[in-house]
Amino acid sequence: DTGVSQNPRHKITKRGQNVTFRCDPISEHNRLYWYRQTLGQGPEFLTYFQNEAQLEKSRLLSDRFSAERPKGSFSTLEIQRTEQGDSAMYLCASRLTGFTEAFFGQGTRLTVV
Amino acid sequence: QKEVEQDPGPLSVPEGAIVSLNCTYSNSAFQYFMWYRQYSRKGPELLMYTYSSGNKEDGRFTAQVDKSSKYISLFIRDSQPSDSATYLCAMSDVLASQGGSEKLVFGKGMKLTVNP
Numbered sequence: 001d002t003g004v005s006q007n008p009r010h011k012i013t014k015r016g017q018n019v020t021f022r023c024d025p026i027s028e029h030n031r032l033y034w035y036r037q038t039l040g041q042g043p044e045f046l047t048y049f050q051n052e053a054q055l056e057k058s059r060l061l062s063d064r065f066s067a068e069r070p071k072g073s074f075s076t077l078e079i080q081r082t083e084q085g086d087s088a089m090y091l092c093a094s095r096l097t098g099f100t101e102a103f104f105g106q107g108t109r110l111t112v113v
Numbered sequence: 114q115k116e117v118e119q120d121p122g123p124l125s126v127p128e129g130a131i132v133s134l135n136c137t138y139s140n141s142a143f144q145y146f147m148w149y150r151q152y153s154r155k156g157p158e159l160l161m162y163t164y165s166s167g168n169k170e171d172g173r174f175t176a177q178v179d180k181s182s183k184y185i186s187l188f189i190r191d192s193q194p195s196d197s198a199t200y201l202c203a204m205s206d207v208l209a210s211q212g213g214s215e216k217l218v219f220g221k222g223m224k225l226t227v228n229p
Contacts, residue, residue, distance in 0.1 A: 004156075031215070033216060033217075035217075040121065040221065040222075041221055041222070042117075042119070042201050042203075042219030042220050042221050042222050043157065043201075043217070043219050044219070045216045045217065045218070048214060048216060055214065056214050056216070091156055091157075093156075093217075095215070097215075101159050101162070102159070102215075102217065103159075104156035104157050104158065105156050106154075106155055106156050107154075107155075107156050109154070
């Protein structure tokens with residue numbers, strides 16, 4: 001399977017714990033995006049990378065959130081000191097620069113208890 | 114007011130019906146318009162995209178964009194039970210070559226059920 005891969009698919013964590021998600025984009029795609037989707041809502045943009053550079057962060061991305069894309073390959077999204085409001089589906093998408101299709105992964109569903 | 118408004122439904126239709134899904138938007142910078150389909154607990158998958166105003170047809174699906182009214186539509190002809198999913202409209206502004214991020218702004222999504 002050469003699509004966008006996200007791990008883990010599900011994560012249950014206790015409030016206050018740190019969690020990290022991983023996204024492996026389609027190999028030749030230079031742009032990588034993170035979105036968050038809560039129940040009954042559409043995905044909301046969090047941040048994006050062009051190669052290894054993080055070029056934009058949404059105001060939704062509080063100081064507890066950090067994302068990296070070392071060497072412009074896979075990306076990680078870390079949430080520190082999780083809160084119940086962080087419970088959501090975290091989606092990763094990748095694409096080539098220049099308006100082409102953005103391919104989404106299956107998402108990581110986070111539940112904070 | 115949200116940048117993109119979409120009636121979340123839900124919408125239930127019989128098999129074979131014509132389905133009309135709509136979104137309105139407020140940001141006149143949007144130039145690229147997309148419809149995504151999302152099955153339960155899956156990531157969105159692109160159905161159709163259009164640039165600027167006009168119509169685009171792909172099989173049973175037709176996308177329409179009216180930039181003057183800031184209104185986009187997706188029509189599904191001869192709807193099938195396999196079309197049951199959540200349909201999300203999404204929009205984007207300028208290309209990366211023009212300094213844009215190409216990030217997508219989504220509507221809430223409309224849950225569609227096509228009954229056999």
